Amino acid sequence: MRESAAERHDRLLALVRERGTARVSELADRLGVSPVTARRDVEALAAKGLLDRVHGQVSWPERQGAAAGGRTGEGLVLGLLAPSATYYFAEVIRGAHEAAARAGARLVLRISDYRPEDDRARTEGLLTAGAEGVLVAPGWRGPEDRLAYGDWLAELPVPAVLLERSADPGSSLDSLDRVVSDHGHGVLLALRHLLGLGHGTPLLVARGDSPTALAVRAGYAEALVALDVAAPGPVIDSVPADQDPEGFERAVRALHEAVTSGRATAALVHNDVDAIQIVQRLAELGVRVPQDLALIAYDDEVAALADTPLTAVAPPKRQVGRHATELLVERLTEAPDEEAARRHLSLLPRLRVRASCGAPRPGRAF
Incomplete structure (x- = not known):
């Protein structure tokens, strides 16, 4: 590569x-x-x-500010707690590592495997390993995890930045720095693109087992209002094919019925892996992408590798890691008498157009 x-x-x-x-x-x-x-x-x-x-x-530069009593990033130890080191979070980690290296800092990693009950102990392990500040992407799967396993974050004795996680307004976590992808904007990009190609309102096929999946679902509802369109049917619940084959087949059959009945000619699918497997199963049932169904995947991890390369929404994962690390280094090196405002930074996804949406539909406005 x-x-x-x-x-x-x-x-x-x-x-x-x-x-x-x-x-x-x-x-x-x-x-x-x-x-x-x-x-x-x-x-x-x-x-x-x-x-x-x-x-x-x-x-190597003489860092400005050191003579005035401020610290530099050189020699800092930063901790990073992530729910996974693969798929989506691999790029977030990579961006954080790059930013730490540029600051002359060392990054220490812990993985939670999406077990939010272990997040606190793993973060304390980072502090024991010498972390002077932490980047935290808790292993929450839904709002109930955030309520049950979230308050400890606001009590940390070191600066902390939330990664790809939000907090309820007014909660203790809402006062923390955070850097997130604006998934609502990503969904809006996808729907606007498909509508611009002349399709009716796209269906959403999505999981419900992660903060990203829930943000995509919420973004879909918001996008329908913003674009003043009505959904052609309820959101189709998707599940991993290897974990729940019957549930996966139900999702495929629901999308197949929507296409063959004429209710939908376009769909947004979260995530890439599910989208690729759904396209394969639909082909076995006689529905072709993009001829019969225009499809956009969400995440853009492996979408380009499908038989028909999939148009995909690409959250700025690597940039999330970079910006969060730069923000943490800034917190750790600011002068003691500074009272910098906390920041909630939202980064906008991009739409990467490939073959799975086809050409504009004849007779429809582009």
Whole structure:
């Protein structure tokens, strides 16, 4: 897989941090890139204050603010609690790791396996391991978990940033910093795209076993109101095919009936894995994507790998990890007399258009 610019920047920063000072030509050799690419990378990082550049050489910067009694990110230990290290959260973790490396901080990871009852003990383990601040994505599956296993977060003795999790307005958790994807905006993008292709209101096929799934469902209801359209039927409850084959088949049959009866010609499916398996099963039943059904997946982890590459809503997972880590480092390095306002940061998903939506429908407005 081709290395991204962000990954190359991280390697470059690590080299300079290790050596203290290095020539641009030397960095190009060590990174395996052209001198022009290395010079461009150095200029970009220097512009952000991550490197000092003088006469063809770069050096690790003397951090501004240290002399005034403030801390730098160098040497910090950050903790990250995630419900999983695969699928959706793999990219969140990756973004957090990149941002920590850029700040010269060490990131320590704990995985909850979606067991919210263990979140507190695992976070305390991060503190024992030396974490001076934590990024926390609790293993909640629904609102009941948040109520039962959430209050301890507001009592942590170190700064904390919530990842991809929200809180009830006015609750103790609502005063924490948080960085989330705006899933409502992602759903709106999907529905607007399908309506623009001339389809009637798309159906939603979604799970109900995670905060993302619940946010997609809530976003669907909000999007229907915003677009002034009525749903062609109730939300179809989806379940993992490997865990509940009968429930999965019921979802496929419900979508199949909606298509063959003419009630729906488009659907939004959460998540990618379910969408791919649903498309495969529909084909066995004689419903083709995109000829008979235009389909958009939600998450964009593996959507592009389907036989018919699936158009997908892509939450900014990696950027969530990066921004949350940068915010945590800022909290840990701000001067003691500063009283910076807490932040609730929402990042907007993108729609990646592929083959599964087909062309605009004839005779319909685009």
